[in-house]
Amino acid sequence: MTSFEDFYVQCTCCEAWLIGKTPKAETVSQSVLYSDGMIINDLIPANPQKLVLCPACGKFFWILKENCLKANPELDHETAYPWTSWRFFGCNLLDNRGRKALINHYWRSLEILTPLSQQQEIWIRQSLLWAYNDLYRDAEKWQFSDFIKGKVSLRYLLNSRSFNKDGVAFFVAEKQSIEANVLALIHLYEQDDTTEPALIAELYREIGNFVKAAEILKNIVRKTHYINMLNEYVKRGNKAVFKIAG
Ligand SMILES: [Zn+2]
Secondary structure (H helix, E strand, O other): OOOEEEEEEEOOOOOOEEEEEEEOHHHOOOEEEEOOOOEEEOOEEOOOOOEEEOOOOOOEEEOOHHHEEEOOOOHHHOOEEOHHHHHHHHOOOOOHHHHHHHHHHHHHHHHHOOOOOHHHHHHHHHHHHHHHHOOOOOOOOOOHHHHHOOOOOHHHHHHHHHHHHHHHHHHHHOHHHHHHHHHHHHHHHHOOOOOOHHHHHHHHHHOOOHHHHHHHHHOOOOOOHHHHHHHHHHHOOOOOOOEEEO
């Protein structure tokens, strides 16, 4: 199991202390990597959260090195907000209402945090894309055969089906907003020389522009496992996020 180290971060608006957690690198096991770049370690999303909605004053602030401190005995006396109160803006992702709230927080941050640097906007839009994809990411995880094999109870299977159905319905209803976000993300990545072309191909695939995705993939010389899988999905005209490894 992954174990964590505490750190303290101070809100830049109201100076409240918040406790965060970072995984200890040597304990990370069982990483699952998805085509959209999402990494999950031991069932916990591993991509670090850089933007916080302060649980004390309700303002957004960025986690920067200079407002973070390692846990130490002096800070232990400070009253600090626990990780759960600000992780994913305090949204409960085990509930679809929480997942939708997280998406709304990202949209709101794009609206009110202006001007944003290129890297900040990329972070928000990429997180927004993951939040949308999370609505159906593991929807096919449990099948009826898993119930037959005794891996899950019938009640669990039915609850999880109904939960996923609601998530997928919201994903479908949000099609236009998702596309607008992905197109903006593509535009930002195209301006950044360090972007892997495969990442842009993946984004085109996710909005169903398979011609453009194939065109980019054709020019990638190094055919990694990921590139081959991406090519397969593009050929099949499948825009769903898929598991690469894990
Ligand atoms: Zn604050």
